[in-house]
Amino acid sequence: MPRxxxxxxxxxxxxxxxxxxxxxxxxxxVESLLQSVSIETGRFLGCDWKDTAIRDSRFMRCTFxxxxxxYNSLNDVVFEASRFDDADFQNCDFDRVTFLECAFLRSLIKxxxxxxxxxxxxxxxxxxxxxxxFIECQFSDTIIQIQTIAENFGLTKNNYCGPVRSDxxxxxxxxxxxxxxxxxxxxxxxxxxxxxxxEYFLFETFTEVPFILMPA
Numbered sequence: 001m002p003r004x005x006x007x008x009x010x011x012x013x014x015x016x017x018x019x020x021x022x023x024x025x026x027x028x029x030v031e032s033l034l035q036s037v038s039i040e041t042g043r044f045l046g047c048d049w050k051d052t053a054i055r056d057s058r059f060m061r062c063t064f065x066x067x068x069x070x071y072n073s074l075n076d077v078v079f080e081a082s083r084f085d086d087a088d089f090q091n092c093d094f095d096r097v098t099f100l101e102c103a104f105l106r107s108l109i110k111x112x113x114x115x116x117x118x119x120x121x122x123x124x125x126x127x128x129x130x131x132x133x134f135i136e137c138q139f140s141d142t143i144i145q146i147q148t149i150a151e152n153f154g155l156t157k158n159n160y161c162g163p164v165r166s167d168x169x170x171x172x173x174x175x176x177x178x179x180x181x182x183x184x185x186x187x188x189x190x191x192x193x194x195x196x197x198x199e200y201f202l203f204e205t206f207t208e209v210p211f212i213l214m215p216a
Contacts, residue, residue: 104128146184149201150194156204
């Protein structure tokens with residue numbers, strides 16, 4: 001197969017794509033199925049992924065920088081030590097997808113749904129997510145921004161391990177405690193929907209409950 005090309009509507013056998021795969025800058029993966037593939041050090045710079053299903057697959061040390069991913073479905077996929085800098089995700093469904101030690105610098109993930117997904121020791125420098133839905137997802141050693149909680153639904157304190165970054169620029173960002181989140185939520189500047197998402201993060205309910213201070 002030529003480097004940087006994919007067959008139209010492929011049904012991929014195990015390990016059909018392998019190590020050191022390099023796609024061209026105008027690579028398109030459209031209406032395709034990637035099943036049980038394993039890719040190491042793959043380079044997908046600026047590639048467009050659309051209407052594609054990826055199942056039971058693993059990507060290790062791959063680069064998806066400046067890639068565009070829209071209307072894709074991912075099930076039982078692992079991304080390890082991969083980079084998504086300046087990448088754009090929209091309207092994708094993620095089921096049981098794990099991001100391990102991945103980088104999301106200046107990336108945007110918008111209007112996506114995550115079910116039973118994990119973000120472990122990932123690097124971020126902005127709010128990353130916008131109008132996304134999370135169902136039983138785990139964040140560990142992956143710093144999120146207060147807007148990430150406020151502008152998305154389903155994130156919970158019990159499934160998040162780590163500090164929360166303020167909404168300031170990266171250079172002056174400070175880390176917030178649970179008490180800081182409540183103070184932000186009580187401020188007049190917080191919008192009603194954002195307040196509801198923060199409340200759900202803290203209490204996993206929309207009902208007013210007494211606030212219990214947690215260790216900072």
